[in-house]
Amino acid sequence: MSAQALKNYTIAGTPSTNQLLRAYLEETRCEALRLVRNPGLAFPVLIMPVALYALFALLIAGEAIDKDPGIGVFMFSAFSVMGISMPALFGLSSSLAMEREMGLMRLKRAQPAPTGSWLVAKIVCGVVFGALALLPMIVLATATGKLALDGAAITRMSLTLIACSIPFCALGLMMGSLVKGSAAPGYANLVYLPGCYLSGMFFPLPQSMHWQRPIWPQFHVNQLAMHAAGVEKFQFEPVFMAGAGALGFTVLFSAVAIWRLAQKG
Amino acid sequence: MNTSDSQRLHALDAVRGFALLLGVAFHAALSFMPGWPPGIWAMNDHSPSAFLSDAAFVTHVFRMSLFFFIAGFFARLLHQKLGTAGFWKNRLLRIAVPLLIFWPLLFPLIGYIWVTGITKVLGAPPPMPDFKLTPATFPLAHLWFLYQLLVLYVGAMAVRAVVDRLDGAQKLRGLIDRAVEFSVRNPVAVFLLGIPLAFALLAIPMWFYWTGIPTPEHSLIPQVPATVGYGTAFVFGWLVHRSRGALEGITRSWLLHLVIGVIATAWLLHVVKVSPMAQPGMLKNSFAFAFGVAAWGWTLGLTGAALRFLSGYSAARRYVADASYWIYLAHLPVVAAIQVWVGHWPLHWGLKYPFILVTSFAILFASYHWLVRPTVIGQLLNGRRHRGAAPSPATPPPQSTPPRGPDGSDRGHGDAPVAELRGITKKFGAVTALNGIDIQVRSGELLAVLGPNGAGKSTAISLWLGLADADAGEVTLLGGSPRDVAHRQGLGVMMQDVELPKELSAREQIRLASSYYSDPLPLEETIRRAGIAAFADKTYGKLSGGQKRLAQFAVAICGQPRVLFLDEPTVGLDVQAREALWNSIRKLLAAGCSIVLTTHYLEEAEALANRVAVITKGKVIASGSVDDMRALVARRQISCQSKLGADEVSAWPGVIEARIDRDRLRITATDAEDVVRRLLAADPTVARLEVRQAGLNEAFNELTKEAA
Numbered sequence: 001m002s003a004q005a006l007k008n009y010t011i012a013g014t015p016s017t018n019q020l021l022r023a024y025l026e027e028t029r030c031e032a033l034r035l036v037r038n039p040g041l042a043f044p045v046l047i048m049p050v051a052l053y054a055l056f057a058l059l060i061a062g063e064a065i066d067k068d069p070g071i072g073v074f075m076f077s078a079f080s081v082m083g084i085s086m087p088a089l090f091g092l093s094s095s096l097a098m099e100r101e102m103g104l105m106r107l108k109r110a111q112p113a114p115t116g117s118w119l120v121a122k123i124v125c126g127v128v129f130g131a132l133a134l135l136p137m138i139v140l141a142t143a144t145g146k147l148a149l150d151g152a153a154i155t156r157m158s159l160t161l162i163a164c165s166i167p168f169c170a171l172g173l174m175m176g177s178l179v180k181g182s183a184a185p186g187y188a189n190l191v192y193l194p195g196c197y198l199s200g201m202f203f204p205l206p207q208s209m210h211w212q213r214p215i216w217p218q219f220h221v222n223q224l225a226m227h228a229a230g231v232e233k234f235q236f237e238p239v240f241m242a243g244a245g246a247l248g249f250t251v252l253f254s255a256v257a258i259w260r261l262a263q264k265g
Numbered sequence: 266m267n268t269s270d271s272q273r274l275h276a277l278d279a280v281r282g283f284a285l286l287l288g289v290a291f292h293a294a295l296s297f298m299p300g301w302p303p304g305i306w307a308m309n310d311h312s313p314s315a316f317l318s319d320a321a322f323v324t325h326v327f328r329m330s331l332f333f334f335i336a337g338f339f340a341r342l343l344h345q346k347l348g349t350a351g352f353w354k355n356r357l358l359r360i361a362v363p364l365l366i367f368w369p370l371l372f373p374l375i376g377y378i379w380v381t382g383i384t385k386v387l388g389a390p391p392p393m394p395d396f397k398l399t400p401a402t403f404p405l406a407h408l409w410f411l412y413q414l415l416v417l418y419v420g421a422m423a424v425r426a427v428v429d430r431l432d433g434a435q436k437l438r439g440l441i442d443r444a445v446e447f448s449v450r451n452p453v454a455v456f457l458l459g460i461p462l463a464f465a466l467l468a469i470p471m472w473f474y475w476t477g478i479p480t481p482e483h484s485l486i487p488q489v490p491a492t493v494g495y496g497t498a499f500v501f502g503w504l505v506h507r508s509r510g511a512l513e514g515i516t517r518s519w520l521l522h523l524v525i526g527v528i529a530t531a532w533l534l535h536v537v538k539v540s541p542m543a544q545p546g547m548l549k550n551s552f553a554f555a556f557g558v559a560a561w562g563w564t565l566g567l568t569g570a571a572l573r574f575l576s577g578y579s580a581a582r583r584y585v586a587d588a589s590y591w592i593y594l595a596h597l598p599v600v601a602a603i604q605v606w607v608g609h610w611p612l613h614w615g616l617k618y619p620f621i622l623v624t625s626f627a628i629l630f631a632s633y634h635w636l637v638r639p640t641v642i643g644q645l646l647n648g649r650r651h652r653g654a655a656p657s658p659a660t661p662p663p664q665s666t667p668p669r670g671p672d673g674s675d676r677g678h679g680d681a682p683v684a685e686l687r688g689i690t691k692k693f694g695a696v697t698a699l700n701g702i703d704i705q706v707r708s709g710e711l712l713a714v715l716g717p718n719g720a721g722k723s724t725a726i727s728l729w730l731g732l733a734d735a736d737a738g739e740v741t742l743l744g745g746s747p748r749d750v751a752h753r754q755g756l757g758v759m760m761q762d763v764e765l766p767k768e769l770s771a772r773e774q775i776r777l778a779s780s781y782y783s784d785p786l787p788l789e790e791t792i793r794r795a796g797i798a799a800f801a802d803k804t805y806g807k808l809s810g811g812q813k814r815l816a817q818f819a820v821a822i823c824g825q826p827r828v829l830f831l832d833e834p835t836v837g838l839d840v841q842a843r844e845a846l847w848n849s850i851r852k853l854l855a856a857g858c859s860i861v862l863t864t865h866y867l868e869e870a871e872a873l874a875n876r877v878a879v880i881t882k883g884k885v886i887a888s889g890s891v892d893d894m895r896a897l898v899a900r901r902q903i904s905c906q907s908k909l910g911a912d913e914v915s916a917w918p919g920v921i922e923a924r925i926d927r928d929r930l931r932i933t934a935t936d937a938e939d940v941v942r943r944l945l946a947a948d949p950t951v952a953r954l955e956v957r958q959a960g961l962n963e964a965f966n967e968l969t970k971e972a973a
Contacts, residue, residue: 019783026780030769037768037804103763110730110760112753112824113781255524262517 023114027121035091035125045090045129049083050136057146069148070233076147077225077234078201080134080161081218087129088168089175089188092122096176097184105261123169130165134158153229160228164221167246170253171217177260195219200236210236220245274342276571277335279582282589283567284332287324289596289629292407293621294321296604297614304391307382307601312614318475322537323530325477326556327563329410333495334564336414337502340421345506349422356418363646364411367594374598375406382605400485407597409482416487417499442508449505450514455525455565458501459557462494466553472543474536474552494557498564512572513734519569526562529555577749588633590646595632600625682741683708683828683859684729689738691724691883698724700883701738706828711850711860713870716880722863723761725880726830729861730758743827754783757826759817761833761863767806771797771816774805775823782824794852795819796845810837818846822853829853829860835869847872901937904929905954909947917943929953 035042057065057075065072099105108118138158141147147154172188179187196202198212199219213219213236223242226234237245295306298321299313344352383391396402405412432438448454466472469479469490478495481488505511515522536552543549575582603621610617637643682705691699699721706712714722727733728740731747745752765774772792779785786794792801797815800808805816814837821829831850835843850873854860864870870877871891878888887894900921907930914923919936934940937956945951 016783019780023780026777030766030773030777033773034766034768099766102765103760104766106732107758107760107763109732110753110756110758110830111778111781112750112756115750251524255520259520262520 020114020117024117024120027113027117028124031095031118031121031125032128034095035087035129041091041094042129045086046133049079049086049133050140052082053079053137054140057141058144062146065146070231072141072146072148073226073229073231074234076137076141077157077161077222077229080137080157080225081164081201081222082196083133083137084130084161084165085168085192085218085221087133088126088165089172089192090185091129092126092169092172093175093179093184093188094181095122096173097179098181100176101181119173122173123166126169126172127162127165130168131162134161149229156228157225160224161221164224164246167217167221167250167253170250170257173257174253174260177257214245217246217249220249275578275582276576277338277568278586279575280568280571281332281335281339282582282586283571284328284335285589285593286585287328288407288593289600289625290622291321291324291328292597293600293604293625294318294618296608296621297618303386304383306604307379308604308608309386310604310608310614310617311610312612312617314614314618317614317618319534322475322477322534325475326530326533327526327560327567329478329495330498330560331564331567332410333413333417333498334502334505334568336417337421337499337504338506339502340418340499341503341506344425352422353418356415359646359648360411360414360418363594364408364415368405368408371408371595371598372404372406375601378598378601378605382601382608385605385608402483403485405482405485407482408594409480412485413481413487413491413495416492417496420496421499421503438507441504442511445501445504445508446510446514449511449518449565452518452521452525454501455522455561456558458497458561459554461497462490462557462560463550463553465490465493466556467549469543472549473541474533474543475541477556494560510736515565515569516572517569519566519573521566522562522569523566524562526559526564526566529559529562533559577746577751587638587643587647588630591633591637591642592626592629594646596625596629599628682706683743684861685739685741686725686728686735687739687741689725689728689735689740691721691728691733691735697883699728699735702880702883702885704878704885704888706859706861707876708859709854709857710875711854711862711873713874713877714861714863714880715867715870715877720880721883722880723832724883726832726861726863730756730830754824755827757821757824757829759814759821759829759831759834761836763817765805765813765817765820768804770802770804771808771819772801774816775801775819778820779823785824786822788823791819791823794822794849796849811839811842814838815842815846818849822849827858829858831860831862833864834862835864835866900933900935901956901958903932903934903937903940903944903954903956905944906930906952907944907948908950909944914944 053075057072057079061071061075065075096105105118138147138154142154149157171191175188175191176184195216195218198205198209199216199222200209200213201218201222205213220237220242223235223237224239224246227239227242294314294317295301296308296310297312297314297317298306298309299315299318301309303309340352340356343355347355380390428438445454448457462478466478472479478490479488481491505515533552533555536548540548543552600621603624607617607620633643637646643649684706686699686702686704689699689702690697702721702725704712704714704725714725716722724733728735729742729747731742731749731753734748740747743752743755747753747756769777772788775791776788779788779791785791792798795815795818797812797819800812800816803812805813808816814834818831818834821831834850835846838846847869850860850862854873860873862870862873874891876888876890877894879886879894904926906928909930911923911925911930914920914930914932917940919940920932920934922933924931932940932944941954941956944954
């Protein structure tokens with residue numbers, strides 16, 4: 001074999017762990033930069049939940065919370081679920097849908113990008129931005145005394161909520177893989193908003209509507225938060241079921257997204 | 266056999282090995298089953314485990330179906346390769362002889378360990394059952410699968426002979442092939458294939474759900490449920506080998522099948538926990554049906570996943586796959602002996618089970634490595650004897666080097682193509698995008714691919730980039746499959762219809778793309794070579810169209826590619842930027858990079874290309890150097906001022922076309938000298954005569970017109 005031919009046939013081989021790590025980090029950094037530089041997306045998803053929480057929990061329902069601290073936890077949990085889910089759902093669905101439309105997913109498949117590095121980057125950003133949306137709410141709630149829980153319970157609840165942004169990341173990926181770029185936020189809302197109300201997250205539902213709560217991911221996530229906080233009054237399903245629900249939805253949404261991306265790219 | 270076929274076989278070999286090794290893990294779990302009476306297994310461990318019971322059940326649902334499915338596939342492959350006589354000779358040697366040799370060796374050993382184990386559990390030797398050896402009571406032990414295979418081979422050969430006689434025109438078989446392909450592309454097979462088994466299972470009077478398909482280990486008379494269940498798997502494997510597109514379909518639907526398998530298995534597990542013993546009724550019916558769905562979901566899902574992710578050659582996987590046959594044959598006494606040994610240790614099963622597994626595998630792999638692989642036993646089981654050490658991972662795969670031409674001849678390495686499409690056909694629905702196309706890209710050359718819109722250029726590129734699979738033929742990139750990330754390490758790509766993220770600067774995009782490559786250019790060097798220093802820090806959304814193309818070019822070259830694919834790179838560039846890009850391309854060529862360029866600008870091909878391939882309607886209608894192309898359509902342009910009319914001249918022999926353009930007569934001619942002589946004779950006033958070679962533009966138009 002001639003030297004020239006050798007050169008042609010030598011391929012770089014499997015990338016090293018360091019190289020993979022660098023690719024994952026770089027991908028995550030770029031994804032975060034894109035989110036930060038897209039104020040149309042970053043601003044509403046980061047500010048809206050805490051603004052709504054301030055409006056409802058502090059101004060409108062302030063007195064009720066003072067009478068029954070359980071209501072404070074209930075409202076905090078509701079707006080927190082909103083906070084952690086919006087960046088995951090809207091950020092991921094629109095960015096993935098746009099990227100598919102721009103042909104960027106095709107380019108990444110052609111380049112030797114590590115399989116799934118874009119996915120990890122998006123999920124990490126979804127979770128981190130969810131945490132960023134949650135943080136001001138925790139500060140506000142504890143500073144105003146509207147969250148009558150001890151430090152350990154607040155930590156448990158916050159960590160649970162942050163972890164629970166993953167099912168919404170999966171939902172965002174599914175929406176992003178199913179619809180076109182500009183339509184993605186609209187469709188995501190269509191799936192997301194009814195669930196906020198019909199899961200009984202924002203206000204307690206009449207008994208007759210309880211049967212349909214388990215079909216909304218928000219319900220299970222909210223229940224996990226209630227279990228983490230240890231508020232028995234608002235625990236409507238065992239922690240095992242809530243965990244299974246959140247996990248089940250994650251698996252279902254991811255499977256649809258992966259299947260769809262494999263079919264259509 | 267072409268490379269992609271052999272790569273697929275690597276994946277299926279891995280699946281077969283996996284199914285067999287899973288059997289070892291399964292048997293290693295059986296001493297921990299809660300509630301099993303003594304005697305069913307060699308040992309009842311002091312630390313039973315509900316988890317291992319569930320896990321064993323799950324693996325038991327699919328592992329043998331998976332094995333027989335792959336066995337059916339390889340059986341047809343072998344039959345195709347060796348013919349009927351060769352097939353039987355091979356199978357008798359690999360299957361029947363090991364059964365005859367290993368059974369007499371293993372059975373007494375297994376019996377001894379069982380008696381020892383049961384004595385340990387009960388505190389006294391078990392009573393010897395009154396046992397008469399007849400074909401209906403013959404204890405095959407775990408070697409039943411060899412016997413079952415032989416039964417299925419006999420059946421398959423008989424059916425094949427009948428079908429061959431009845432279906433001479435292959436009509437029925439063609440229909441079945443298409444049905445098989447459809448059934449795996451869409452989740453149909455997964456729901457249908459278990460139905461015959463379901464009926465066989467429903468007929469069992471005392472059916473414990475946990476046992477699934479009752480193991481036919483106690484009889485030489487074929488048992489109905491096993492023969493139906495594993496027979497279906499075997500036959501379907503055979504048919505998948507027949508059908509051209511079925512493996513491709515299985516590869517595509519791997520996840521869907523796996524999800525269906527998991528969901529069905531979850532439900533089975535739920536039922537097993539609620540009511541272990543089957544009672545006639547809806548539950549039994551649905552369990553029997555769901556059992557088939559679960560088995561086939563796992564079988565097709567795991568096979569597809571292996572084809573998708575393990576299709577490359579790996580020396581380690583090859584070794585394990587080779588070892589798996591011996592390991593499965595020999596494992597039972599080893600595993601059972603260790604189970605009996607550790608059964609009464611006061612330790613949790615979470616420690617004992619891994620201990621059994623690790624120790625068994627250590628003994629079995631060691632015995633394979635030293636006693637089997639280099640000896641006559643290895644030759645008997647795997648068809649070849651390996652002398653010396655195991656191959657290092659650097660050893661090249663046996664099938665893919667050296668590359669062989671379609672005629673089987675060795676091709677010299679000196680001008681071996683860096684990228685090649687060989688006999689490629691690709692269809693989208695009813696539209697044939699590529700029709701038996703052959704294109705090579707040689708080392709260090711620039712190949713311009715020309716053709717009108719919809720000719721198939723982009724499809725050809727997407728095959729080389731690993732974005733699509735061909736329906737037929739072979740795609741190679743740097744000596745391997747473009748699906749393989751390791752080979753894509755050597756490519757750079759600039760696509761026509763791709764927009765980069767508008768929020769990131771060109772510098773950030775290059776940094777990201779560089780992180781994918783193991784040996785990228787330094788960032789500043791990429792920026793310099795692409796000539797984008799002036800706007801490298803502007804966000805992509807704010808760049809002009811031409812600047813965006815240059816930024817994409819930078820992303821394409823940052824990994825020091827050995828093959829660069831440029832899809833219409835200069836669209837939207839002004840003259841200056843285009844010249845700059847051409848210069849960059851020439852420098853890359855000089856550095857030894859091979860380039861595939863698709864373009865509408867023929868002067869671009871003329872300026873850069875070593876070779877041109879013209880594609881129209883999915884076929885290469887011409888390929889060669891730019892000069893070859895011109896010569897192929899040996900025409901020249903004659904222009905002059907003349908009194909003659911275009912109509913008169915166009916009737917002359919050797920004239921293809923004549924027209925008046927402003928004040929000049931323009932003639933396209935195949936025989937320019939004769940036409941000029943006649944022109945001068947007919948019109949002595951001819952002035953400003955000019956004769957020139959046709960440009961690539963004219964050549965190209967002529968060629969595509971001829972093909973149309």
